[in-house]
Amino acid sequence: xxxxxxxxxxxxxxxxxxxxxxxxxxxxxxxxxxxxxxxxxxxxxxxxxxxxxxxxxxxxxxxxxxxxxxxxxxxxxxxxxxxxxxxxxxxxxxxxxxxxxxxxxxxxxxxxxxxxxxxxxxxxxxxxxxxxx
Amino acid sequence: xxxxxxxxxxxxxxxxxxxxxxxxxxxxxxxxxxxxxxxxxxxxxxxxxxxxxxxxxxxxxxxxxxxxxxxxxxxxxxxxxxxxxxxxxxxxxxxxxxxxxxxxxxxxxxxxxxxxxxxxxxxxxxxxxxxxxxxxxxxxxxxxxxxxxxxxxxxxxxxxxxxxxxxxxxxxxxxxxxxxxxxxxxxxxxxxxxxxxxxxxxxxxxxxxxxxxxxxxxxxxxxxxxxxxxxxxxxxxxxxxxxxxxxxxxxxxxxxxxxxxxxxxxxxxxxxxxxxxxxxxxxxx
Numbered sequence: 001x002x003x004x005x006x007x008x009x010x011x012x013x014x015x016x017x018x019x020x021x022x023x024x025x026x027x028x029x030x031x032x033x034x035x036x037x038x039x040x041x042x043x044x045x046x047x048x049x050x051x052x053x054x055x056x057x058x059x060x061x062x063x064x065x066x067x068x069x070x071x072x073x074x075x076x077x078x079x080x081x082x083x084x085x086x087x088x089x090x091x092x093x094x095x096x097x098x099x100x101x102x103x104x105x106x107x108x109x110x111x112x113x114x115x116x117x118x119x120x121x122x123x124x125x126x127x128x129x130x131x132x133x
Numbered sequence: 134x135x136x137x138x139x140x141x142x143x144x145x146x147x148x149x150x151x152x153x154x155x156x157x158x159x160x161x162x163x164x165x166x167x168x169x170x171x172x173x174x175x176x177x178x179x180x181x182x183x184x185x186x187x188x189x190x191x192x193x194x195x196x197x198x199x200x201x202x203x204x205x206x207x208x209x210x211x212x213x214x215x216x217x218x219x220x221x222x223x224x225x226x227x228x229x230x231x232x233x234x235x236x237x238x239x240x241x242x243x244x245x246x247x248x249x250x251x252x253x254x255x256x257x258x259x260x261x262x263x264x265x266x267x268x269x270x271x272x273x274x275x276x277x278x279x280x281x282x283x284x285x286x287x288x289x290x291x292x293x294x295x296x297x298x299x300x301x302x303x304x305x306x307x308x309x310x311x312x313x314x315x316x317x318x319x320x321x322x323x324x325x326x327x328x329x330x331x332x333x334x335x336x337x338x339x340x341x342x343x344x345x346x347x348x349x350x351x352x353x354x355x356x357x358x359x360x361x362x363x364x365x366x367x368x369x370x371x372x373x374x375x376x377x378x379x380x381x382x383x384x385x386x387x388x389x390x391x392x393x394x395x396x397x398x399x400x401x402x403x404x405x406x407x408x409x410x411x412x413x414x415x416x417x418x
Binding site: 028083084086087089090091092093096097107108111112114115118 | 282283296303
């Protein structure tokens with residue numbers, strides 16, 4: 001896995017810089033305080049968010065995570081593409097399929113933070129496709 | 134120069150006593166009626182692009198209404214003493230009440246999501262009272278959408294419901310229009326989306342009764358956006374296949390809210406269905 005690509009640490013550090021200047025996240029992310037796992041084919045990063053900003057990237061976390069998004073490389077590649085195909089445009093929909101992609105954790109936490117997390121995932125897509133033709 | 138839309142709004146009182154509801158509707162145009170049903174937790178604003186489509190309103194009377202508890206329609210009497218749970222039968226009952234009150238003779242009905250399920254219900258139980266049916270994002274059975282999450286005190290139900298439904302749209306749809314759908318959802322009353330999804334994914338079930346839908350009396354189209362992951366194209370097509378005489382189309386680059394998220398892409402499918410229904414029912418298109 002290339003550290004520059006999702007879910008590499010360098011990718012998330014770039015995402016953090018993008019989040020810091022995003023006007024929508026400034027509006028909706030104020031209460032986003034979570035540790036979220038992102039896993040692709042066994043490659044995992046735990047991202048710590050505080051007040052809507054990315055403040056930590058680590059392969060694991062002693063206290064565990066609040067939520068985790070796990071899928072195959074193909075799931076993430078399709079989701080993070082500029083124009084995701086049907087079935088890969090939304091993580092909740094991908095989880096609903098019940099196959100290679102899953103969201104684990106407290107559903108209430110997901111509901112509470114869905115707007116801000118959707119914003120983060122939109123920025124992740126923008127980061128993944130930046131410079132792509 | 135005037136920049137005023139031709140659409141007109143009004144109120145009508147439906148029912149009596151504790152059942153009475155002051156219902157808001159919008160309309161535009163003259164001719165055979167096309168009556169529009171909104172989705173769960175939303176209101177008639179979802180149909181604003183159709184109401185402003187002069188090519189259609191030049192020969193059709195297009196009417197969209199807010200179901201009681203939605204938009205500008207207030208809940209009926211003593212609403213605070215009961216849990217809100219809709220059924221497709223109740224949505225159909227209010228639809229027929231409105232049609233009678235506005236003197237819409239055998240209107241063609243078009244509805245989306247729970248509105249689409251209600252259109253199927255109308256075609257099944259009230260074929261003599263409607264002139265044609267277009268069920269959008271509808272299937273014989275939908276599962277897994279009824280949830281208590283939106284009424285929990287530790288969840289902002291308005292933001293959650295709006296964000297949950299946002300992901301049902303196609304990424305190709307213009308962002309401003311997808312955000313408009315989000316905004317309308319965020320304005321729903323507490324517990325209303327949840328109550329509507331009771332109708333959509335718990336109460337409604339056409340399975341085993343598809344053959345009872347009389348498409349000779351009431352021509353039926355089912356339309357489904359390819360990005361809808363709850364009412365999937367596979368489910369919509371299977372339903373259409375099980376209803377003798379029903380027509381169906383999967384709409385490319387559209388999701389669960391085609392009439393709102395990208396009316397321009399939705400319009401050709403709608404026109405084709407309207408023209409076909411008019412031809413099959415012997416009425417002007």
